[in-house]
Amino acid sequence: MTSKPDVIEVVSETEQFEAVLDLAGYILNQRSYIVSVIETASKDYVLGAFAGNRCLDFLRFYVQVVGSEEGRPPVMRDGSPLTEGFVEALGVDPVARRMGIGSALQRTAQELCRARGCDQIRSRSPVSSRENYAMKFAAGYVLHPSNENDSYYFLKKL
Numbered sequence: 784m785t786s787k788p789d790v791i792e793v794v795s796e797t798e799q800f801e802a803v804l805d806l807a808g809y810i811l812n813q814r815s816y817i818v819s820v821i822e823t824a825s826k827d828y829v830l831g832a833f834a835g836n837r838c839l840d841f842l843r844f845y846v847q848v849v850g851s852e853e854g855r856p857p858v859m860r861d862g863s864p865l866t867e868g869f870v871e872a873l874g875v876d877p878v879a880r881r882m883g884i885g886s887a888l889q890r891t892a893q894e895l896c897r898a899r900g901c902d903q904i905r906s907r908s909p910v911s912s913r914e915n916y917a918m919k920f921a922a923g924y925v926l927h928p929s930n931e932n933d934s935y936y937f938l939k940k941l
């Protein structure tokens with residue numbers, strides 16, 4: 784691949800969305816993480832990059848008030864609650880890995896979150912996702928243990 788594919792927002796009921804679902808199903812069975820309904824989300828995005836019709840990578844994130852999914856009171860600053868982008872799903876086609884496109888997608892998500900006023904970006908993945916841990920460390924994320932299975936949260940201030 785000579786240049787990085789452009790990242791676009793993918794909307795439901797399109798061929799591109801179906802291509803995202805196919806790839807997400809193939810990578811760590813993440814299809815359900817693309818279509819799940821998140822009650823606390825104020826905005827929801829699915830991003831993808833394509834080579835022709837073929838989906839090379841995907842990332843879903845949503846915007847929510849920090850702490851809302853745990854029922855915590857909002858943390859206010861200058862009269863507004865702190866918000867975050869939460870990355871619910873992420874994957875790169877195995878044939879396109881280690882070419883920087885996962886990092887490019889992650890940067891796009893960070894920029895979109897920042898543009899929407901989010902204070903931080905967060906995600907969670909199991910310790911078995913070694914490539915993701917390596918990519919997160921390389922991008923300056925920090926860890927926080929999750930109470931669920933063998934996973935950690937990744938956090939970055941935007």
Ligand SMILES: CC(C)(COP(=O)(O)OP(=O)(O)OC[C@H]1O[C@@H](n2cnc3c(N)ncnc32)[C@H](O)[C@@H]1OP(=O)(O)O)[C@@H](O)C(=O)NCCC(=O)NCCS
Nearest residue numbers: 874875880881882883884885886908912914915917918921
């Ligand atoms: C994690 C994932 C998205 C990374 O995508 P990618 O496009 O291959 O990542 P990049 O090419 O942008 O890698 C950026 C950096 O991360 C680190 N990295 C990524 N994959 C790595 C690996 N297999 N081993 C060691 N370091 C790795 C490196 O520092 C790399 O920089 P370098 O190539 O210059 O050394 C991809 O491996 C993937 O889809 N994994 C399975 C799904 C997954 O784990 N999803 C997230 C949790 S559910």
